Amino acid sequence: MAVTAQMVKELRGKTGAGMMDCKKALTENDGDMDKAVDWLREKGIAKAAKKADRIAAEGLTHIETNGNDAVIVEVNSETDFVAKNDAFKNLIKEIAQHLLQNKPSTVEEAVKQTMVGEDIPVEEYINNAIAKIGEKISLRRFTILTKEDGDAFGAYLHMGGRIGVLSVIGGSNDEDLAKDIAMHVAAVNPRYVNRDKVSEEEVAREREVLTQQALNEGKPEKIVEKMVEGRLNKFFEEICLVDQGFVKDPDQKVGKYVNSKGGTVKGFIRYEVGEGMEKREENFAEEVMSQVKK
Structure with missing residues (x-):
C-alpha cells in the first residue's frame, strides 16, 4: 500500500514521532495505522498510543x-x-x-x-x-x-462548556462528591470506569506491545513478564478512573476515595467540544489579501 503524506501527518499527530520515523513505520506495516503506532512504541519512538484528535x-x-x-x-x-x-x-x-x-x-x-x-x-x-x-x-x-433513587448525578462544565462531564455515583446522594468526580474526569480524561470495562483485545494488544518494548530494551526474558505486568498496571492507572490518583488528593485513588464516602462510581460521560473533528485550516493573511484584491 502506498504511503501518502496525509497518512504520515495523521500518524505524526497520534504519536508525536518525526516525519521520517512515521513514514518508515507505515512502510514497514503496509500502511496499517494501528500497527504503525505499535511499531513506533516498540522502538521507543512514540511514548503512547494516544489519539491526538484535533x-x-x-x-x-x-x-x-x-x-x-x-x-x-x-x-x-x-x-x-x-x-x-x-x-x-x-x-x-x-x-x-x-x-x-x-x-x-x-x-x-x-x-x-x-x-x-x-x-x-x-x-x-x-x-x-x-x-x-x-x-x-x-x-x-x-x-x-x-440513575436509581439514592444515587447522585455530578454535573460539571469547564470553561463555560468547552468540556462537559456527567457522572453517576451509586449508593450515595452526595452531589458534591459526584461533582468532584466529574471535575476529575474533566481534568484527567479517563477512558473507562474500571479495568472490567477494558476489552480483552485491548489488554492483549497492550501486553504484546509492552513485551516487545521490554525485549527491545535488552531486558532478560525471565524478568520481562514481571516487568510487563507492572507496566500494565501503570497502563490501567492511566485509562481507568477508579485507579487514578484523585486530583484533589493524588495519594488516594478515586475508587477508594468514593468508597470512603459510602459510594461507588457507576459511570461517566465526558464531552470535549469538537474532539475528533477536523478543523478548517485557514490562513488569515491570505484571506485578507484575497478580499483586498477583489
Whole structure:
C-alpha cells in the first residue's frame, strides 16, 4: 500500500514521532495505522498510543437534570464568537430540555421530533436559529443517563462548556462528591470506569506491545513478564478512573476515595467540544489579501 503524506501527518499527530520515523513505520506495516503506532512504541519512538484528535469545531456542551434523568449534549457552531452568544446558549439549553423530555435514541430521531413548545421539528427550529445567528449550527451528540433513587448525578462544565462531564455515583446522594468526580474526569480524561470495562483485545494488544518494548530494551526474558505486568498496571492507572490518583488528593485513588464516602462510581460521560473533528485550516493573511484584491 502506498504511503501518502496525509497518512504520515495523521500518524505524526497520534504519536508525536518525526516525519521520517512515521513514514518508515507505515512502510514497514503496509500502511496499517494501528500497527504503525505499535511499531513506533516498540522502538521507543512514540511514548503512547494516544489519539491526538484535533479539536476543530466550536460550540458548547450543556447538561440538564430532572429527577433521576439527566442529559449531556454538544451543539456545534462555526466560531467561538457565536458559541459565547446568549442566543446560542439559550438554544443549546432548549435542545437539552427537549431531549430530556422526549428521550430520543439518536440525533437522527431527535431532529425529526416536534420541538417542545413549538409546532415545528427540532431540525427546523435549529435552522431558524441559523438564520438569526448567521452561522451553521448542528446538534452533534447527546447521552441520556438514568440513575436509581439514592444515587447522585455530578454535573460539571469547564470553561463555560468547552468540556462537559456527567457522572453517576451509586449508593450515595452526595452531589458534591459526584461533582468532584466529574471535575476529575474533566481534568484527567479517563477512558473507562474500571479495568472490567477494558476489552480483552485491548489488554492483549497492550501486553504484546509492552513485551516487545521490554525485549527491545535488552531486558532478560525471565524478568520481562514481571516487568510487563507492572507496566500494565501503570497502563490501567492511566485509562481507568477508579485507579487514578484523585486530583484533589493524588495519594488516594478515586475508587477508594468514593468508597470512603459510602459510594461507588457507576459511570461517566465526558464531552470535549469538537474532539475528533477536523478543523478548517485557514490562513488569515491570505484571506485578507484575497478580499483586498477583489
